[in-house]
Amino acid sequence: MNALTRFDRFDDLFPDMFRRLARSTGLRDDVPGDIRLDVTENDKDFQVRAEIPGAKKEDIRVTADGNYITISAEVRQDREEKSGGRVLLKESYVGSVSRGFSLAQEVDTQAAVARLEDGVLKLTLPKREGGGSRAIAIQ
Numbered sequence: 594m595n596a597l598t599r600f601d602r603f604d605d606l607f608p609d610m611f612r613r614l615a616r617s618t619g620l621r622d623d624v625p626g627d628i629r630l631d632v633t634e635n636d637k638d639f640q641v642r643a644e645i646p647g648a649k650k651e652d653i654r655v656t657a658d659g660n661y662i663t664i665s666a667e668v669r670q671d672r673e674e675k676s677g678g679r680v681l682l683k684e685s686y687v688g689s690v691s692r693g694f695s696l697a698q699e700v701d702t703q704a705a706v707a708r709l710e711d712g713v714l715k716l717t718l719p720k721r722e723g724g725g726s727r728a729i730a731i732q
Contacts, residue, residue, distance in 0.1 A: 613704045628664055628692040639696055641716035650709045655716065664714065665691035
């Protein structure tokens with residue numbers, strides 16, 4: 594038997610390693626990490642659900658370049674603990690998070706819709722007409 598194990602998810606090795614390192618150095622766990630995504634597709638459009646806790650509508654930016662989508666946000670979190678009239682502890686966090694991904698087809702940016710509800714960004718990205726894949730006849 595070999596004592597070595599193979600990484601099936603090599604692309605996730607470094608982000609996970611840095612997350613573990615940050616936790617071991619005492620950084621708080623409630624500091625925002627990655628934007629978590631759910632992407633679904635139907636015949637007409639792509640539906641994206643992105644969790645961005647602590648971000649306000651005016652601090653989120655979504656861009657589409659062909660089939661590449663980028664979501665970025667400025668995240669602010671404040672926590673204050675008082676004892677009587679004095680502040681004993683105040684922890685604040687300000688930082689940026691971003692996420693980019695490719696879709697199977699280009700999107701129609703003119704008809705795209707974005708909504709933010711309770712820290713969840715919901716995108717409806719219609720597929721661009723004629724932008725799908727097609728077979729090319731070999732001559």
